[in-house]
Every structure is written in C-alpha cells, then in structure tokens.
Amino acid sequence: MNVQSIIRNLIVETPSIPGNLAKVATAIGTIGGDIGDIKTMKIGTLSTVRDISCTCADIAQLNQIVDAINNIDDNIHVRSVSDDVMKAHEGGKIHMTSRIDVRSLSDLRRIYTPGVANVCQEIQRAPEKAHYYTSIGNTVAIITDGTAILGLGNIGPVAGMPVMEGKAVLFDQFAGISGIPILLDTSNPDEVVETVKHIAKGFxxxxxxxxxxxxxxxxxxxxxxxxxIPVMHDDQHGTAVVTLAAVISACRYAGVELKDAVVGQIGLGAAGLAICRMLMAYGVKEVCGTDPQESALVRLRSFGGTVVGSVEETMAKCDIVIATTGVSGLIQPSMVREGQIILALSNPYPEITPEDAIAAGASYAADGRLVNNVLGFPGIFRGALNANVKSITYSMLLAAANAIVDATRNGDLVPHPLDPNVHKSVAEAVERVALIEMAHID
Ligand SMILES: NC(=O)c1ccc[n+]([C@@H]2O[C@H](COP(=O)([O-])OP(=O)(O)OC[C@H]3O[C@@H](n4cnc5c(N)ncnc54)[C@H](O)[C@@H]3O)[C@@H](O)[C@H]2O)c1
Ligand SMILES: O=C(O)C[C@H](O)C(=O)O
Ligand SMILES: [Mg+2]
Structure with missing residues (x-):
C-alpha cells in the first residue's frame, strides 16, 4: 500500500445470489484496494445493494477498482462513489447540547431567570462552588494556533478545526468531557499565554x-x-504516554530489555522530544535523535540525549526507531534493520507503512493511526478533573502509560481505541496518583 491514501465508499449492486460479494471483494483486492466496513443497504428479490468502504492509493487506483467491478459481469455495477469522510464533516462534528429539558414555565424559572440568580450569588460567596454548580470542572479548552496540524504543517487554525472537533468528539465519547475548540490567530508565546490566561476561568x-x-x-x-488548572500539550505528552506503552509491549514480545535498548527518534519537534524525555524518565539509558533544526538538537542534548547525523544513521544504529517528522515515506525499506521495532507515527501518513517495515525485516511496526494519543488524552484529563488537581505531573503520565500497557491484549502493541476499559483505566490510574500527590502536598 502506498503511504498516502484516500477513503471512498462504493455503492455496489449485485444479483441476490451467493458468491457475488466475493467476486467484488476479489476485484477490489486484486487492484490493491483495502476493504473496510461493508454495510448491506438493501436485499431485494433480484438485487442486493451494499456500501463498501475502500482505502485506495489515489484516484487513479479508485477508478481502476470501479472499472474492475463493473467488468465482472453485466449484472454487477458500482452505482455511485461517495466520500463519507467529507459527508461526516458537513455542518461540523460537534454541537453544544443542554442537559436539562425546558418544558414548563417553572422549568424556565428554575434553570434561568430568576432561579439562576441564587446560584450566581452562591458562587460569588464561595467561588470554589463553581466546580459543583457549573460545567466548568468538566470542560476542557482545546487550543490551537494551527501551526502543526497533524503533519500537514502550518495550515492555520481554521483549517485545523476538523482536528479540534475530532478531539472534542473523543473527549465526549471516551471520557464524558466537554471539549471546546478555541482557535487562536496568533503564535506569539506572549499573546497566546495572555489570551489563554484571560479565558481560562471557564475551563x-x-x-x-x-x-x-x-x-x-x-x-x-x-x-x-x-x-x-491542568494544562497539557497533547502532541507532546499524550503522544509520549501512548508511545512509551507501545514500546514497552513491543519490547516484551521481542524479548528486548527496553532500558538497555538504543532508541532513536527521527524528528525532534513537539512529539519527538517529549517521547525522548518520557523514555529517559522511564529509565532508557541511550536515547538519540536526528532533526534538521539545530534548536531541536540543542534541546535533545539538554535533556541528556545524543545527536545522530541523519535518518540513515539512526536506522543503522538503533534497536527501536520512532519517527515523528510529518514527512510521509521518509524511511526507505532498505534502511530497516532485521528485528528492529519501528513506530512511524506521523499522521495522516507515516514515514513508512507497518506492512513495508515488517516486509523489510522489522519485528514490530506501527503507524500513527494505531499508536495514537487518543488512547491517552481523554483518560488523562478525566483522571485529572476527577481529582480536581492543579497540574498533570510526570508520575501521572507514567501511570497512564502503565495503565495502557495493562489494558493491552497479548500480542497487540496498544489497546483498541474503542475499548472503553482503556480510557477508564487511564483515568483511574491518573486520579490515583493525583490523589496521592495531593495528600503529600497537604
Ligand atoms: N500518533 C500520534 O498520536 C501523534 C501525536 C503527535 C504528533 N504526531 C505526528 O507527528 C508529526 C510531528 O508532529 P509534531 O507536533 O511533533 O510537529 P513539529 O512540527 O513540532 O515537529 C516535527 C519535527 O520534525 C522535524 N523534521 C522534519 N523533517 C525531518 C527529517 N527529514 N528528518 C528529521 N526530522 C525532520 C522538524 O524539523 C520538526 O522538528 C505529525 O505528522 C503529527 O501528525 C502523531
Ligand atoms: O490527531 C491525531 O491523530 C494525533 C495527533 O494529535 C497528531 O497531531 O497527529
Ligand atoms: Mg495533534
């Protein structure tokens, strides 16, 4: 499979006779399409219509697949091709809803004027009660300036909004948290800090x-x-937590002692440097990295890591390689060493696909769809908000990583993101450490 890809839904009509779906699947697979979900939309006496989700390298391959299906025989047709990803975004992915129904005048008076005034005054008298009488304690601001949207680069905050809405959906579904996207039209640290400080009271x-x-x-x-209140840069620490968990599991399966392994990081930006720091906090003795930016190398050295000259050198030297550059296809299969563990985490397209890495000799490989901070940030914030803690500490992050390892099924690198237990376990682990740390401070 090409590193870059598109997803489309094929609406396919076949005769209602066994064996036709297999013919369609074979046609798709022969051209190199990857079948996702198949939904049966209609079973008629004569024909059956299915919606087949398909990942293809590009539009040319999609067209080849459509032709191949239409050429199976005269009774099998692709009725239409739709782009469900775009459709799912029409009107946006999130909407603020009320938790209370307003059905009568007394409902209105209770939740709005005049009833609400008493609650305001109660909070005025005892500000800490805002935590109980408002949604503030369960609401997290998702703040971006749009400068590193996935690996797409500086595309601006508005173009990044679909990602922010996606994070809000995940906060809601996996942790019951309201996530509110905030788009900043400045990247100047003074202005960002000032702006966030001025709006922080609502979160x-x-x-x-x-x-x-x-x-x-x-x-x-x-x-x-x-x-x-807790502040966390997801691309740094959410990613580092999940990556540490994946690396711990991969090392267990491969019989490698993580603390003694040589770990190489290709790309030392937000994600890369945080992963290095997390690995060192875990006890890995040798962490090295490469990045074209001198300032990134200076940072790596200041954290105790060593600098490696190039991607090739990193690949040649390291037992475990983690890439977070945003550059799709950066790692060539010829660079892969036999038995290496490779996590190519850039989204939307990895530095090397897991299939190519394994085919080239890697013992374990994953991309950023699998090893993704979705396994971390919802539970980390749930735990932090439950404990009403003021900040998220390294001990909480390490506890979150261990919780992810414990929730991983044997043979997998990380749990399935839709497994509700993983988010619950991460939340409980973070809350437990937060409560212990708060008890020590008191
Ligand atoms: N899987 C996940 O959960 C996850 C989480 C965070 C980030 N990411 C991905 O990681 C990538 C980077 O994100 P970020 O937030 O760290 O961005 P960033 O801009 O902070 O860092 C990217 C770094 O890569 C370096 N780089 C670019 N080309 C390189 C090359 N050829 N060799 C070595 N280094 C190179 C840049 O100089 C920069 O320091 C993005 O694609 C993002 O989607 C994935
Ligand atoms: O958004 C994701 O899928 C993960 C991560 O936050 C990224 O920026 O790539
Ligand atoms: Mg991100």
Whole structure:
C-alpha cells in the first residue's frame, strides 16, 4: 500500500445470489484496494445493494477498482462513489447540547431567570462552588494556533478545526468531557499565554493541540506555571504516554530489555522530544535523535540525549526507531534493520507503512493511526478533573502509560481505541496518583 491514501465508499449492486460479494471483494483486492466496513443497504428479490468502504492509493487506483467491478459481469455495477469522510464533516462534528429539558414555565424559572440568580450569588460567596454548580470542572479548552496540524504543517487554525472537533468528539465519547475548540490567530508565546490566561476561568483544563515547536514548549511551560488548572500539550505528552506503552509491549514480545535498548527518534519537534524525555524518565539509558533544526538538537542534548547525523544513521544504529517528522515515506525499506521495532507515527501518513517495515525485516511496526494519543488524552484529563488537581505531573503520565500497557491484549502493541476499559483505566490510574500527590502536598 502506498503511504498516502484516500477513503471512498462504493455503492455496489449485485444479483441476490451467493458468491457475488466475493467476486467484488476479489476485484477490489486484486487492484490493491483495502476493504473496510461493508454495510448491506438493501436485499431485494433480484438485487442486493451494499456500501463498501475502500482505502485506495489515489484516484487513479479508485477508478481502476470501479472499472474492475463493473467488468465482472453485466449484472454487477458500482452505482455511485461517495466520500463519507467529507459527508461526516458537513455542518461540523460537534454541537453544544443542554442537559436539562425546558418544558414548563417553572422549568424556565428554575434553570434561568430568576432561579439562576441564587446560584450566581452562591458562587460569588464561595467561588470554589463553581466546580459543583457549573460545567466548568468538566470542560476542557482545546487550543490551537494551527501551526502543526497533524503533519500537514502550518495550515492555520481554521483549517485545523476538523482536528479540534475530532478531539472534542473523543473527549465526549471516551471520557464524558466537554471539549471546546478555541482557535487562536496568533503564535506569539506572549499573546497566546495572555489570551489563554484571560479565558481560562471557564475551563477545568487546557489541552494544547497541534501547536508547532519550538514555541509550543514555552507556551506550555508558562501556562503550566501560571494557571491553577491542568494544562497539557497533547502532541507532546499524550503522544509520549501512548508511545512509551507501545514500546514497552513491543519490547516484551521481542524479548528486548527496553532500558538497555538504543532508541532513536527521527524528528525532534513537539512529539519527538517529549517521547525522548518520557523514555529517559522511564529509565532508557541511550536515547538519540536526528532533526534538521539545530534548536531541536540543542534541546535533545539538554535533556541528556545524543545527536545522530541523519535518518540513515539512526536506522543503522538503533534497536527501536520512532519517527515523528510529518514527512510521509521518509524511511526507505532498505534502511530497516532485521528485528528492529519501528513506530512511524506521523499522521495522516507515516514515514513508512507497518506492512513495508515488517516486509523489510522489522519485528514490530506501527503507524500513527494505531499508536495514537487518543488512547491517552481523554483518560488523562478525566483522571485529572476527577481529582480536581492543579497540574498533570510526570508520575501521572507514567501511570497512564502503565495503565495502557495493562489494558493491552497479548500480542497487540496498544489497546483498541474503542475499548472503553482503556480510557477508564487511564483515568483511574491518573486520579490515583493525583490523589496521592495531593495528600503529600497537604
Ligand atoms: N500518533 C500520534 O498520536 C501523534 C501525536 C503527535 C504528533 N504526531 C505526528 O507527528 C508529526 C510531528 O508532529 P509534531 O507536533 O511533533 O510537529 P513539529 O512540527 O513540532 O515537529 C516535527 C519535527 O520534525 C522535524 N523534521 C522534519 N523533517 C525531518 C527529517 N527529514 N528528518 C528529521 N526530522 C525532520 C522538524 O524539523 C520538526 O522538528 C505529525 O505528522 C503529527 O501528525 C502523531
Ligand atoms: O490527531 C491525531 O491523530 C494525533 C495527533 O494529535 C497528531 O497531531 O497527529
Ligand atoms: Mg495533534
């Protein structure tokens, strides 16, 4: 499979006779299409209509697949090709809803004027009660300046909104948290910090998302120091937590002692440097990395990592390679060493596909769809909000990584993101550490 790809839905009509779906699947597979979900839309006496989701390398391959299906025989037809990804985004993916029905005048008076005034005054007298009488304690701002949207680069905050809405959907579904996207039209650290500080009162936590390096480091550090609520840059720490979990599992299966392994990081931006730091905090002795930006190398050295000259050198030297560059196809199969563990985490397209890495000799390989911070950030914030903690610490992040490892089924690198247990386990682990740490401070 090509590193880059498109997803389309084929609406296919076949005679209602056994064996036809197999012919369609064979036609798709022979051209190199990857079948996802198949939904049966209609079973008629004469014909059956199915919606077949298909990942293809590009439009040319999609057209070949359509032709191949239409050429099976005169009774099998592709009725239409739809782009369900675009359709799912029509009107946006999120909507603020009320938790209370307003059916009578007394409902109106209870939840709005005049009843609400008493609640306001109660909070005025005892501000900490806002945590109980408003949604603030369960709401997280998802803040971006649009400078590192996935691996698409600096495409601006508005173009990044679909990603932010996606994070809000995941917050809601996996952790019951309201995520509110906030789009900033500045990347200047002073202005970002000032703006976030001015709006922070309405939120129980701040998730920084797809803010590029190096300005993301200063922004996060200052906000953490200056705000009394949890602040976390997802691309740094959410990613580092999930990556550590995946690496721990891969090493167990491969019989490698992680702490003694040589780990190489290709790309030392927000995600890459945080992964390096997390691995070192875990006890890995040798972490090295490469990046064209001198400032990234200076940072790596300051954290105790060593600099490697190039992608080729990193691939040749390291037992475990983690890539977060945003550059699709950067790792050539010829660079892969026998038995290497390779996590090519760039989204939407990895530095090397897991299939190509395994075919080239890697013992374990994954991309950023599988090893994704979706396994981390919802549970981390759930746990932090439950404990009403002021900040998210390294111990909480390590506990989250261990919880992900414990929730991983034997043979897998990480749990399935739709497994509700993983988010619950991460939340409980973070809350437990948060409560212990708060008890020690008190
Ligand atoms: N799977 C996940 O959960 C996850 C999480 C966060 C980020 N990511 C992905 O990681 C990528 C980077 O994200 P980020 O937030 O760290 O961005 P970033 O802009 O902060 O960092 C990217 C870094 O890669 C470096 N780089 C570019 N080309 C390179 C090359 N040829 N060799 C070595 N280094 C190179 C850049 O100089 C930069 O330092 C994106 O594609 C993003 O989607 C994935
Ligand atoms: O958004 C994702 O899929 C993961 C990560 O936050 C990224 O920026 O790639
Ligand atoms: Mg991101």
């Amino acid at each position: 129980g936590g701040i998730l920084l998302e797809d803010i590029g390096s190096p300005h993301c480091f200063e922004i996060e550090e200052r906000l953490k120091a200056e705000l009394p």
